[in-house]
Amino acid sequence: MRFLCLHGMGTNGKVFEVQTSRIRLSLGGGHEYVFVDGSVSAPAAPGVDLITSSGEEFLRFAKDDDVDSAMQLYNDLSSFIESEGPFDGVMAFSEGAGVAASLLAYQERLMAAQKSSPFRFKFGIFFCGAGAFDAESLQQGILRELDPSVDGRVITMPTAHIWTRHDQVHPGFGQKLRALCADGVAEEYLHDFGHSVPGAQGEEGVVEATRVIRRTIERATRT
Structure with missing residues (x-):
């Protein structure tokens, strides 16, 4: 399996490599991981200085509430995925994770309308995911967050949601993205490790995260 890997705000691709290293090792060989950096400078995320070197640049994918920045992000990712x-x-x-979910939701909407999609994803793995923007509205110059009460379950492909109800950094992350995904094909692991990727906190988090990821991949290969 080939994974497109998108980091969190105030980190970068190298940080996400470190954060996911134990989980990726647990998943075993046969997978390829392509880590992409955001293009917008950002303050360092809490605790990221403990796993980075001095002078490292920290990034995010788009500016808050900025339609031009979101459009540039969408165009850049589309070009990268194409190439x-x-x-x-x-x-x-x-x-x-919010950015990734935006792409998955748009792919499903295009395919449902029997239109060509620039993406061909089969599944999504989300850690403490942010809300997703509506890529279709973005094409019209409107930046709008997908709302499950309005848009429904816009992602029906297999997904894994690894998150915490005790998120002190970004309260509501994880739950918000989970609500956009169909129940029957969603795996879930709720942990007590805060806004993080399980790994450094102990073996239990790695085992449980790996379990739901494997089940998601297996489900995607059967569909």
């Missing part, structure tokens, strides 16, 4: 893809799935954390 470096295809990718079987996405693995993403926090802001990156």
